[in-house]
Amino acid sequence: MKQKKNIKSLDQFIHEQYGKKGAPKREKLHNRYESFKLGVLIKQARLEKGMTQEELAEKCGTNKGYISKIENNIKEVRISTLQKIVELGLGGHLQLSIKF
Numbered sequence: 745m746k747q748k749k750n751i752k753s754l755d756q757f758i759h760e761q762y763g764k765k766g767a768p769k770r771e772k773l774h775n776r777y778e779s780f781k782l783g784v785l786i787k788q789a790r791l792e793k794g795m796t797q798e799e800l801a802e803k804c805g806t807n808k809g810y811i812s813k814i815e816n817n818i819k820e821v822r823i824s825t826l827q828k829i830v831e832l833g834l835g836g837h838l839q840l841s842i843k844f
Contacts, residue, residue, distance in 0.1 A: 776817075780817045782826075783814050783816060783817045786814060786815055786834075787815040789836065790815075790834065793834060793835075795833075795834075797811040797812055800833045801833075804828040804829045804833035805828060805832070806825070806828075806829075814829075
C-alpha cells in the first residue's frame, strides 16, 4: 500500500502547530487536553456505575449542572471536589502524581 507523503503523525502535527514541548502555546494545549480528559474519565466512570449526573451529584453534595460542566470541559474542578466526586460519588480512590 502506497503511503501519501503529506500524512503526518499527531506528534508531528502538534510540533508544527504548537511548537516544542515547553512552548507557551503547546503548554496551553496540554493543559486544556488534561482538563478535557478528566471530564471524560468522570463521565465514563459514572456511566460504568449506571448513574445519572443527578445521582452522582447527590452522592457527592453538588448539583447536576456542575457535574455536566465538568464532564463537558466547561468548568474546571477543584481537587477537593474531584476527590468527593471520585470517592463519595463513584466509590473510587483518587490518585495524583507529579512527573518531571
